[in-house]
Amino acid sequence: MDKMTPPERFQAVLMGEKPDRVPVIPFILGFCTKIVGMPLGDLYADGNKSFEAQFMSMRLYGYEQTPMYGYASCGPWEFGGKIGFPYGEGHSAPYVIEHPVNEIGDIDKLEVPDSDKPVGGFVEAQKLCDRCVEMGMPGIFQGGSVFTAAAVVADTTKFLKWMKTEPKSAHALLDKVSQMFINQIEYFVNRYGADKCVVFDGGPVEANTVISPQKFEEFAFPYMMKVHKKIREFDIPVTLMHPCADQNLNIPYYIKMRESLNWKGIYAWIFGPETPLKTQIEKFGTHDIIGGNVDPPSIQTKSYQEVVQLCKENIEQGIDNPRGFILCPGCEFPPLAEPIKPMAFIDAARQFGVYK
Amino acid sequence: MVSKEEILEGLAKAVIDGDEVKSEELAKKSLEVGIDPYESLMKGCNKGMAKVSDLYEIKEMFVPEILLSADAMYAAIDILKPHLKVDASAKKPAKVIIGVAQGDIHDIGKNLVKMMLEVAGFIMIDVGKDVPVDTFVKKTIEEDADIVAISALMTTSMMYMEPVIKKLKENTAKAKVVIGGAPINNDFANKIGADGYGKDAVEAVKVSKKLVGA
Numbered sequence: 001m002d003k004m005t006p007p008e009r010f011q012a013v014l015m016g017e018k019p020d021r022v023p024v025i026p027f028i029l030g031f032c033t034k035i036v037g038m039p040l041g042d043l044y045a046d047g048n049k050s051f052e053a054q055f056m057s058m059r060l061y062g063y064e065q066t067p068m069y070g071y072a073s074c075g076p077w078e079f080g081g082k083i084g085f086p087y088g089e090g091h092s093a094p095y096v097i098e099h100p101v102n103e104i105g106d107i108d109k110l111e112v113p114d115s116d117k118p119v120g121g122f123v124e125a126q127k128l129c130d131r132c133v134e135m136g137m138p139g140i141f142q143g144g145s146v147f148t149a150a151a152v153v154a155d156t157t158k159f160l161k162w163m164k165t166e167p168k169s170a171h172a173l174l175d176k177v178s179q180m181f182i183n184q185i186e187y188f189v190n191r192y193g194a195d196k197c198v199v200f201d202g203g204p205v206e207a208n209t210v211i212s213p214q215k216f217e218e219f220a221f222p223y224m225m226k227v228h229k230k231i232r233e234f235d236i237p238v239t240l241m242h243p244c245a246d247q248n249l250n251i252p253y254y255i256k257m258r259e260s261l262n263w264k265g266i267y268a269w270i271f272g273p274e275t276p277l278k279t280q281i282e283k284f285g286t287h288d289i290i291g292g293n294v295d296p297p298s299i300q301t302k303s304y305q306e307v308v309q310l311c312k313e314n315i316e317q318g319i320d321n322p323r324g325f326i327l328c329p330g331c332e333f334p335p336l337a338e339p340i341k342p343m344a345f346i347d348a349a350r351q352f353g354v355y356k
Numbered sequence: 357m358v359s360k361e362e363i364l365e366g367l368a369k370a371v372i373d374g375d376e377v378k379s380e381e382l383a384k385k386s387l388e389v390g391i392d393p394y395e396s397l398m399k400g401c402n403k404g405m406a407k408v409s410d411l412y413e414i415k416e417m418f419v420p421e422i423l424l425s426a427d428a429m430y431a432a433i434d435i436l437k438p439h440l441k442v443d444a445s446a447k448k449p450a451k452v453i454i455g456v457a458q459g460d461i462h463d464i465g466k467n468l469v470k471m472m473l474e475v476a477g478f479i480m481i482d483v484g485k486d487v488p489v490d491t492f493v494k495k496t497i498e499e500d501a502d503i504v505a506i507s508a509l510m511t512t513s514m515m516y517m518e519p520v521i522k523k524l525k526e527n528t529a530k531a532k533v534v535i536g537g538a539p540i541n542n543d544f545a546n547k548i549g550a551d552g553y554g555k556d557a558v559e560a561v562k563v564s565k566k567l568v569g570a
């Protein structure tokens with residue numbers, strides 16, 4: 001039986017102590033709309049509804065994840081473009097309707113929102129974070145990735161080509177996007193205090209199925225550094241990192257960022273299932289919390305018993321990570337998974353994740 | 357005087373380098389010196405793209421570079437195409453309907469597969485992104501297509517692949533279904549009755565060729 005409450009358990013991991021068992025952060029976003037019977041689009045279109053759905057799901061299952069706000073297409077809305085919310089069949093996340101940047105000349109015209117108010121999705125993030133902070137939970141909001149955001153602020157195909165044909169312009173765009181994130185982080189820090197903030201940074205466009213590690217070094221790394229330097233200056237204690245999909249070739253740069261910033265906070269890493277836990281523990285385990293990375297499509301397509309088995313294997317590989325381990329999927333929990341599937345995570349943590 | 361071999365090799369290199377200006381220039385040059393446009397297409401453009409495909413497979417080329425190579429290739433094809441002679445006796449190329457599953461707007465992967473299948477000689481009919489099940493089925497029947505290629509990047513949209521397969525079977529369409537995308541694997545492809553799975557664009561071409569006996 002559990003000997004700690006979810007907040008006690010997660011706090012123990014953050015403090016570098018051993019909890020009673022492995023905590024479960026199931027990266028549940030769209031899935032929880034089923035719990036309250038609301039349309040999936042509301043999770044992103046309305047920060048208050050998003051809080052309600054995530055909070056109810058958290059209470060129902062008893063996992064350690066607290067409500068958060070963010071999505072991969074962050075950026076266009078904040079710079080005056082248009083996004084659509086996932087109300088249609090098969091949709092699962094906001095998508096871009098109008099990119100603010102379609103031609104090189106548009107980059108100069110982009111105005112970076114300042115830090116005196118939230119913009120775009122950060123308005124909804126603030127509604128959710130207000131509720132969380134009022135109840136003693138951290139405000140978890142998005143602070144990247146800069147590269148993925150730039151790749152959707154601009155027409156994605158054009159942006160990818162500009163890295164080769166118009167590198168100065170690509171850098172100019174990345175610089176503006178990074179400043180937008182810094183300004184929005186500053187707004188949240190001023191509103192709640194840094195100790196109540198958790199920044200979530202991650203995106204799929206920098207995956208090595210899309211760009212080379214050389215391009216990551218040239219175009220993603222400097223702006224990730226710029227944002228994280230500010231996170232360190234703000235003294236935000238915890239940053240959730242989700243290098244989405246296959247980013248194995250980018251790992252040296254994540255290590256370099258940590259080392260060159262002399263990082264004093266905690267990173268919690270949730271890599272895609274393509275990155276073995278053994279590698280993550282070797283590279284980050286001494287300093288950072290490692291999140292398990294159960295394959296998300298398998299959560300949707302396999303049986304309860306099979307998902308428990310996948311979680312068991314994940315726990316066995318990660319439980320002894322020196323700085324702590326949390327059981328997670330390698331990306332968002334599939335919104336269409338059966339309601340029993342988060343229980344598979346909890347059950348596995350209770351059966352196989354107990355610390356002696 | 358530039359030789360025929362130099363022009364064809366230059367064309368292939370321009371495609372590999374993603375140099376659109378050079379590929380246009382060499383395509384024009386090839387016509388001026390009387391090289392058969394089909395030969396320029398096969399030994400210049402396609403040879404270059406085949407190399408691009410090899411480099412992508414071994415992670416020495418990535419999406420930005422491939423997009424530029426595709427631009428260079430299409431620039432040359434636009435110049436060569438009007439001069440190609442139609443061979444009525446030639447075997448009819450296989451026809452592919454390609455699109456992104458319902459609910460999904462991520463089309464970069466689909467565009468890469470489309471381009472590589474085109475280079476491999478398939479006739480491509482692109483139905484776009486966020487494509488309803490019925491559109492895939494209707495278009496496949498209308499075009500009497502040989503292959504339907506469906507991509508999905510989300511766990512929500514991947515669930516719209518199986519209904520396409522079922523409805524094609526109900527309509528006794530001859531087309532084989534090839535699927536791919538980040539959340540897809542071989543087990544899922546087998547489970548929903550797909551005829552093939554490509555983990556990336558290169559494999560999608562290999563699987564498609566096998567399915568049509570090319």
